[in-house]
Every structure is written in C-alpha cells, then in structure tokens.
Amino acid sequence: MTRFSLSRTGNVFAATWTRLGLAALLAAPLAFAAVPAAKATPALVIEVDSGKVLLAEDATKPWYPASVTKLMTAYVTFKAIRDGRITPETLVTVTETAAAQAPSKMGFKVGTQVTVDNALKMMLVKSANDMAVVLAEGVGGSFPAFIAEMNASARELGMDGTHYDNPNGLPSPGQITTARDLAILARALLTEFPERSDMFRIPAIKLGNAVIRNYNKLIDSYPGADGMKTGFICASGFNLVASARRGDKHVLAVVLGTSSGRARTEQAALLLEKGFQHSWKIFGAVAPTLDSLRNEGGPPTDMRAQVCGGKRKNTASEDDDTPSTASSFVAAGMGELGDNVTGASLLQKLPPSMPPVEVWVGPFPSAEALAAAYPPPPAQKKPPTAKNKGKKPGPQTAIIDTTGTTPPDAAPPDAAPPPSPTAKPAAKPAAKPAAKPAAKPAAKPATSASAATAKPLPKPAPAPTYPTVPPPPPQ
Known part of the structure; x- marks a missing residue:
C-alpha cells in the first residue's frame, strides 16, 4: 500500500491510496489502459524541479535494485570529487576483487589503471561491474569503507x-531499495551535480576501435530523454530510472x-509522456512530494520465476530486447495523444545526440597500454574430427621444439621417420621383389620426412590483436 500525506495552507489532507497508478487510474477519465493489475510492477513519475509525485504504483515496495545501484556509486564518487578527495584524473587500479566480478565488465587484468572519469563512463554506459569495484576501492580506500559511505x-x-x-548491484539478499528511494537518489544527482548530468546520457563509448552502446534504449529514441541507468538480475527483473526534459519541464520515471x-x-x-501532459493532473494543487511517501517493510519481491523461468524462450540478460506485453499499455485519455498510442509508438530513431565518447586505460590514450590491459587469450584445443572421432590414437609424429628440448614422445634424431598418416606405402613393399625396395626407400624418405615434420605440426595460436589508439598530440 502506498500512503500519501499531503498538506496545503496549514490544513493537513491525508489520503491512503491502494495500488495507486496505472491499474488504479483506470477509473479516472485521464488514465492509462493497462494490463491486469496482477502483472503490475513498481512505477513512479515525478517532476524533478519540485519533487512532486505525478503517478505512483507500489512505489514504496521493497525491490532488488540490480545495476541501478551504480547511481549511488556515482553519487558517492561525485561527492568525493566535490570534497577534493579525488579528481576526475585520479588513477584507480583494477584489483583481484575487481577483476573477479561477474559480467557485465570491461575485463581488464589486475594492475590496470584507469582514471576516475573513464571508470565512471565505463560503469554507467557498459554497466561494468568491475569498474564499480575499482571506484569503490579507489575512492573509499577500501571496499567496506565505500559501502559504508553508500549507506x-x-x-x-x-x-x-x-x-x-x-557497489554494482550483483545479487545479494541484503541489497534492497524502492522506486521512491531511487527517485530521491536520481533527483539528488541531477540537482546537486548538474555539471555531471551529461555523463548519464552518453549513447556509447569508444575504447580503441570498439564501440560499446548504452543499455538505456530511450537515449536517442525518446524525444527529450537525457539518461540515467538500467539494471537487471533475475530476482529484480528489468529496472530503469529514466530522465527526460522538454522545454522547462523535467520529468523522471522509475520502472522496476x-x-x-x-x-x-x-x-x-x-x-x-504522461508526465509531460500538462492537461493531466490527478492530484492538482495538492500533489504529494517524494518525502511524503512512506516505504513499506517486508522482503523484496523475487521475479526469478517470471523473468528467468523455464518458459522463457531466450536467456534473459541486460541487453534483452524481447517483445512483451509492454506494448499493450496505451495512453488512453492523454490529451492529444489519442486512445491507441503505445509505448512502442512513442519511440523513434532520432539523430545521434553525440558521437561515441572516447575512453581509455592509463592517464592518456595509448595503444600499448590498451594492449597490456587485457590478459592473453587462452589456448584453444582442436576439436576431434568426424574422421578420427572415437578411434585410438595412432603413432605420434615428432614435434619440433624450438627451445632445444626434445619432447619425451619425440623420435631420436637419427631414427627412421615414422610413416605419414596419409601415405599408403605400407602394403606395397611385401608384394615387391627383394631387389626393388633398395630404390624405393631412397626416394620415399624425403617425402615421408617432409610429411612427418610439416603436416602434423599444430598451427600456433594466433597472436592477440588489439585496436590501436593514436597517442595524444604534443602539447
């Protein structure tokens, strides 16, 4: 249950709203036509400047934040920059703890250094879990100290x-939030650090020659969208804190x-879109504020069965783009929009708001530093072919060892070369007269030795290639 406590001109107006939002507003003349309330999940719309709540549904219900957690990691980092503890150019280091984080991540090896600014961009665009830990340890001095700062x-x-x-939102039973709290955090980021708000609307980053797109698909698709953050784990479902601005109106939506x-x-x-419709005002002049909402207790809802259950046709992931019942939400009664407008119809292919933003490892762009940041690829084993699958291995051909050490299964240097696996002379010498084999071996060894040394040699693993980044121009 979401409770609003409202006050105006000295009089207290208290109201209790049961499941206020998309489903409950069906009775109002200006409301969403939505899927059944049983399928509803937390949703919240506010005005950023005033903090007024325009729409709320289960906004105070406990929920797993997933990678939306990284908004708080950014907030604590921004505070550290403001307080002078670090600068955007401060180098932070990938530790074993950071490198061990589950994907999504950048995958840099232990010891790699990145600037705070680049780590923030990688964390917010790529949703890199390792970069969140790099920031936590580098900004807080230790992992526990940074978590204490977050709380x-x-x-x-x-x-x-x-x-x-x-600091990254990976599954943990104690990591909980609410739509109301996420709106408070997002509003604080936008109002306290307006000079850093562009970091949340980056459509893509460029690392060397690789371009990494933002998971927030509203950017460059919904007119006025200016970012924030997505999140996903099976227990949370798909989460999004989204901000958009049109003219002098700034609206924030939370979907969990x-x-x-x-x-x-x-x-x-x-x-x-509902937030931008000036003609729609369910609360009128007595709209509640975020502070007036009261969070509920109890355990968070676990969406694992619905989101990652066996009936799902594809594997759920942060980059999922599966069609769903979201398209059945229509904007009934929303001013000039008409009764058949869907969420999908509000999205369009807009001109890029900015080119991919370059990021790098180290203090400045360097092809050598980027190449050194990745561990060498593991050696690949050749799969068995259909021809020899299930057969016992035959005699092994000697392998040339360029280090000067002879492998234990190699033939001695003066031994006769073993038969080539593709040659067929084995049956012929028995049928030939005794005088002829003398001429045959003279010609055969060269071919056989060539086959023995050339054909069976395994191809060396290809050397890793890395995108090149031109060094910065001389100052």
Whole structure:
C-alpha cells in the first residue's frame, strides 16, 4: 500500500491510496489502459524541479535494485570529487576483487589503471561491474569503507528503504531499495551535480576501435530523454530510472521488475509522456512530494520465476530486447495523444545526440597500454574430427621444439621417420621383389620426412590483436 500525506495552507489532507497508478487510474477519465493489475510492477513519475509525485504504483515496495545501484556509486564518487578527495584524473587500479566480478565488465587484468572519469563512463554506459569495484576501492580506500559511505549517503538523503552490500548491484539478499528511494537518489544527482548530468546520457563509448552502446534504449529514441541507468538480475527483473526534459519541464520515471528490456523501455516512455501532459493532473494543487511517501517493510519481491523461468524462450540478460506485453499499455485519455498510442509508438530513431565518447586505460590514450590491459587469450584445443572421432590414437609424429628440448614422445634424431598418416606405402613393399625396395626407400624418405615434420605440426595460436589508439598530440 502506498500512503500519501499531503498538506496545503496549514490544513493537513491525508489520503491512503491502494495500488495507486496505472491499474488504479483506470477509473479516472485521464488514465492509462493497462494490463491486469496482477502483472503490475513498481512505477513512479515525478517532476524533478519540485519533487512532486505525478503517478505512483507500489512505489514504496521493497525491490532488488540490480545495476541501478551504480547511481549511488556515482553519487558517492561525485561527492568525493566535490570534497577534493579525488579528481576526475585520479588513477584507480583494477584489483583481484575487481577483476573477479561477474559480467557485465570491461575485463581488464589486475594492475590496470584507469582514471576516475573513464571508470565512471565505463560503469554507467557498459554497466561494468568491475569498474564499480575499482571506484569503490579507489575512492573509499577500501571496499567496506565505500559501502559504508553508500549507506550513510542513503540515510542522509532519506532513503530509509534502501541498503547496499556492494557497489554494482550483483545479487545479494541484503541489497534492497524502492522506486521512491531511487527517485530521491536520481533527483539528488541531477540537482546537486548538474555539471555531471551529461555523463548519464552518453549513447556509447569508444575504447580503441570498439564501440560499446548504452543499455538505456530511450537515449536517442525518446524525444527529450537525457539518461540515467538500467539494471537487471533475475530476482529484480528489468529496472530503469529514466530522465527526460522538454522545454522547462523535467520529468523522471522509475520502472522496476518488467519482464524484458523492451518492456521497461516502452513502459518508461509512456510514463514520461504522461508526465509531460500538462492537461493531466490527478492530484492538482495538492500533489504529494517524494518525502511524503512512506516505504513499506517486508522482503523484496523475487521475479526469478517470471523473468528467468523455464518458459522463457531466450536467456534473459541486460541487453534483452524481447517483445512483451509492454506494448499493450496505451495512453488512453492523454490529451492529444489519442486512445491507441503505445509505448512502442512513442519511440523513434532520432539523430545521434553525440558521437561515441572516447575512453581509455592509463592517464592518456595509448595503444600499448590498451594492449597490456587485457590478459592473453587462452589456448584453444582442436576439436576431434568426424574422421578420427572415437578411434585410438595412432603413432605420434615428432614435434619440433624450438627451445632445444626434445619432447619425451619425440623420435631420436637419427631414427627412421615414422610413416605419414596419409601415405599408403605400407602394403606395397611385401608384394615387391627383394631387389626393388633398395630404390624405393631412397626416394620415399624425403617425402615421408617432409610429411612427418610439416603436416602434423599444430598451427600456433594466433597472436592477440588489439585496436590501436593514436597517442595524444604534443602539447
């Protein structure tokens, strides 16, 4: 249950709303026509400047944040920059803990250094879990110290329904939040650090020759979208905190627990569009603020069965774009939009808002540093062919060892070469007269030796290639 406590001109107006939002608003003349309420997940729309709540559904319900956690990691890092503890150019180092994080990640090897600025961009665009830990350890001095800062910041902001166990949102039973708390955090990022807001709307980053796209599909698709952050684990479903600006109106939407990446994008587009409709005001002048919402207790909802269950046709991931019931949400009664507008219809292919933003490892772009940042690829084993599958291995051909050490299974240097696996002379010498074999071996050994040494040699693994990054021009 979401409770609003409202006040105006000294009089307290208290109201309790049961499942207020997309489903409950069906009774209002200006509301969404939506899928059944049983399928509803937390949703919230606010005005960024005033903090007024325009729409809320289960906005105070406990939920797993997944990678939306990285908004708090960015917030604590921005505070450290503001306080002078670090600068955007400060180098932070990939540790064993960071390198051991599960994907999505950059995959740099232990000891690699990146600037705070580049680590932030990789974390927010690629949703790199290793970069979140790199920032935590580099900014906080230690992993536990940074987590303590995250939780202290949540308390200072009034996010009393939120607790953090890690800086990246990977599964942890104690990592919880609410849509209300996420809106408070996102609003703090936008109002306290407006000079860094562009970091949330980067459509892609460029590392060497590789271009990595943002998982937030509203960017360059929904008019006015200016970023924030996505998140996904099986237990949370697909989460999105989305911001958009048109003229002097700045709207923020929070969507949690949808069944696919496309569902969260389309639902967020409809919620943002609802926020921009000036003619629609369910609360009027007495709209509640975020502070007036009260978080609920209890365990978070676990979406694992619905999102990652056996009935799913494809593997769920952060980059999922599976069609879903999100397209059935229509903008009924929303001003000039008409009754048949869907979330999908609000999205379009817009001109790129900016080119991919270059990132690098080390203090400045360097092809050598980038090449050294990745561990060597593992040696690949040749799979058995259909011809020799199941057969016992035959005699092994000697392998040339360029180090000067003879392998234990190699033939002595003066031994007769073993038969080539493709040659067929084995049966012929028995049928020939005794006088003829003398001439045959004279011609055969060269061919046989050539086959024995050339054909069976395994091809060396290809040397790793890395994209080149031109060095910066001389200053």
